[in-house]
Amino acid sequence: MSVVPEFRIELHNRDTLLLRKIQYFFGVGIILERETLNKVVYSVQSYRDITNVIIPHFDKYPLITQKKADYLLFKQGIALLNLKAQSNIEGIRKIISIKASMNFGISDTLKIQFPTALPVLRPVVSFEGKRFYSTSSINTIIESKLCPHWVTGFADAESSFIIAVFKNSKCKAGWSIRPDFTISLHSKDTSLLNIFLV
8 A cells, every 4th residue: 555645736727827837836746637627736746845845835824724724634644654654554544544634534445444543633723813914924813904915815716706697576677686706615614704704
């Protein structure tokens, strides 16, 4: 059995240029095009590149959504891989326990193969009563207003711009039009969304 770590960003293929710029920014990884799915993927799978490039970036510029918990778990897994934990069954079991707490957990096949691998405790990420802003090049969470650059990047990743058209017998034309800007996240990020309301 082999363990392959991966940092990946997957977008619609119309954003291929953006992923190429991200690849250039990091200086590592590859671009994979999935033409049949209209998808493009930026992928970094090298332990060395993840350890020396990807992790230092996200340590310096930390995530603030619940994705940060996945990142912290990922970082634990990479530390184990760098210690060659994958060379024995107990090390693989530890890595699978970390994976079980990340993103979508582990597959049914892994659950059958490693029935004693229990999910590790997921790190708690909280921003109750806090605001996100940027001071020079260092991102910090403090009591302040939201940084417009952060909001734009966040919306770029998590939002939708929609014009809804629906029948409405109360309108003269018989139709209503409603513009809608929506940010959708997992319910565990409710406290983050609440900062947009203040």
